[in-house]
Amino acid sequence: MTQLDGKWVRDQILAELAPRVESVRAKGRPPGLAVVLAGHDPASDIYVRNKVKACQELGIHSEKLTPPADITQDALLAIIAGLNARPEIDGILVQMPLPKHLDERAVLLAIDPAKDVDGFHPFNVGNLVNGTPGPRPCTPSGVMEMLRRYQIPAAGKRAVVIGRSDIVGKPMAMMLLHAHATVTICHSRTSNLVEEASRADILVAAIGRPAFLRGDSIKPGATVIDVGINRVADRESAARCGKLAAFEKNGSAVVGDVHPDEVAHAGAYTPVPGGVGPLTIAMLMANTVAAAEARCSV
Ligand code: NAD
Numbered sequence: 362m363t364q365l366d367g368k369w370v371r372d373q374i375l376a377e378l379a380p381r382v383e384s385v386r387a388k389g390r391p392p393g394l395a396v397v398l399a400g401h402d403p404a405s406d407i408y409v410r411n412k413v414k415a416c417q418e419l420g421i422h423s424e425k426l427t428p429p430a431d432i433t434q435d436a437l438l439a440i441i442a443g444l445n446a447r448p449e450i451d452g453i454l455v456q457m458p459l460p461k462h463l464d465e466r467a468v469l470l471a472i473d474p475a476k477d478v479d480g481f482h483p484f485n486v487g488n489l490v491n492g493t494p495g496p497r498p499c500t501p502s503g504v505m506e507m508l509r510r511y512q513i514p515a516a517g518k519r520a521v522v523i524g525r526s527d528i529v530g531k532p533m534a535m536m537l538l539h540a541h542a543t544v545t546i547c548h549s550r551t552s553n554l555v556e557e558a559s560r561a562d563i564l565v566a567a568i569g570r571p572a573f574l575r576g577d578s579i580k581p582g583a584t585v586i587d588v589g590i591n592r593v594a595d596r597e598s599a600a601r602c603g604k605l606a607a608f609e610k611n612g613s614a615v616v617g618d619v620h621p622d623e624v625a626h627a628g629a630y631t632p633v634p635g636g637v638g639p640l641t642i643a644m645l646m647a648n649t650v651a652a653a654e655a656r657c658s659v
Contacts, residue, residue, distance in 0.1 A: 363511070363629040365586075367639040370503075370510050374643040375419060378650050382420045385653045392653030393422040394452040394478065394645075395444045399437060399463065400430030405456045412454070415642045421649055422449070430460045437463060438471050445473040451653040452478035454645070457528075475656065478648040481527065489535055496648045501533035503640025504565065504586050505540065513563070513584050513629060516541035521558050523547045523574070523618070524567030529588055533565055554578070566618035572602035576623030584629045588637050589618030 385392050394416055398409045409425060416423035426440060437459075444453045453476045459465050469477075474484040480496040488495035508515060520542035524530035534546045547557050558564055558578035564585050566574050571591040579585055592613055593599045599608030603622040607614035617633030624630045631637050 362625055362627050365507055365511055365584075365629050365631045365636055367503075367507065367631065367636045370507050371639040371643040373510060374506060374640070374647060375415075378419060378646055381650050381654065385650065385657055386420065388657050390449055391420055391422045392452070392649050393424070393447075393450045394454065394649045395424045395426060395447075395450050397426045397428070397437075397440060397444075397453070397455045399428050399432055399456075400460045402456075402458065405458075409456055412642055412645060415646055416649075419646055421646065424450070432460075432463075434463055434467065437468060441468065441471045445471075445476065448656075450476065451656050452476055452645075452649040454479055476652060478645060478652055479528075480532070480648065486527075486532075489532055492539055496652065497536070497644075498528055498532040499641045499644035499648065500529050500567075500588060500637065501536050502647075503644045504533060504588070504637060505536050506640060506644070507586070507631065507637065508540075508563070508584070511629065515563060518542050518562035519545070519560055520563040520565065521545045521547060521561035522565045522567065523551075523554070523558065524565075524569070524588070526567065529567040530565075533567065533588075537563065537565075568618040570618055571598065571616045572604075572618070572620040574619045576620070576626065579619075579624060579627050581626045582628040585619055585624055585627045585631070586637060587617035587619045587631050587633050589616075589633060590638060591616050591618070 396409050413423045444450050453472050455468055469481050474482045477485050478496055480498040485495045515537055520537040522530050522534045525546055525548040534544045538544045547554055555578050559580050564583050567588040571593050594613040599605050599614045602616040604614035604616050615634050
């Protein structure tokens with residue numbers, strides 16, 4: 362069984378982006394990304410910090426805007442309108458989830474689709490569906506990079522995606538379809554999940570439940586892509602999820618949606634952590650550079 366190394370893929374992607382950042386800079390300014398973080402969700406704080414750090418390392422100009430949790434919808438829309446109008450900002454990312462009183466859909470709609478580096482604007486969702494170039498959601502496009510760089514073909518294969526969220530499951534299924542896989546989407550109401558999953562040549566788990574998929578869901582030789590990032594904070598759960606050693610070391614453990622001790626018969630597997638995780642930010646950088654290149658050339 363091959364372990365698919367997300368850091369190896371990430372480093373390749375970032376190395377290829379570096380000269381493209383320089384080319385944009387040579388035309389007058391570096392690519393620019395603005396990240397809007399409303400309120401103080403601890404997980405979001407960490408994600409945003411990592412995104413800003415990745416920009417700094419690559420020479421992308423980044424700005425972090427931190428309006429208070431009680432910002433009004435109109436005030437947030439005004440911030441986005443301001444960023445849409447600024448020529449030196451190529452990408453706008455509004456960190457989700459937003460505080461409950463805010464309308465996430467309206468906020469996403471307000472972002473200029475050309476600056477929508479998350480690929481969540483309905484215009485870009487449409488572009489994904491009909492195969493028009495444009496920014497694509499970062500996590501599933503990272504998975505496609507992983508498959509491509511490990512030369513795992515999707516064409517003609519049976520792919521099963523478990524999870525139907527707008528940010529992972531749905532765009533993942535669409536990308537695999539464009540790569541000529543035969544795609545099945547499973548979700549919380551799927552009645553024969555193990556049967557469906559165990560037919561997959563490429564199995565993508567994007568569920569959000571620690572070590573949920575067991576060995577009986579994996580066809581021998583299958584490529585197993587574990588998108589899940591779940592934190593378990595008690596000893597018993599960590600032991601049940603095969604993460605006791607990590608728990609003993611750190612006091613908590615990160616576990617995917619697939620039980621890590623039951624993948625030995627897979628052909629290839631993305632570990633958690635270290636598999637898909639590192640790719641999401643790399644693809645955000647890629648989307649930002651591509652947005653800058655497109656905007657510099659108009
Ligand atoms: P979500 O909660 O929006 O969606 C989860 C999906 O799983 C739903 O569509 C639901 O139908 C399905 N599901 C839930 N319970 C199920 C069950 N019992 N059987 C079958 N399907 C079930 O989550 P999301 O935002 O799509 O994220 C999924 C996971 O991926 C989470 O663990 C999240 O932390 C992780 N994630 C990782 C990255 C990354 O960078 N690697 C990025 C985004 C999300």
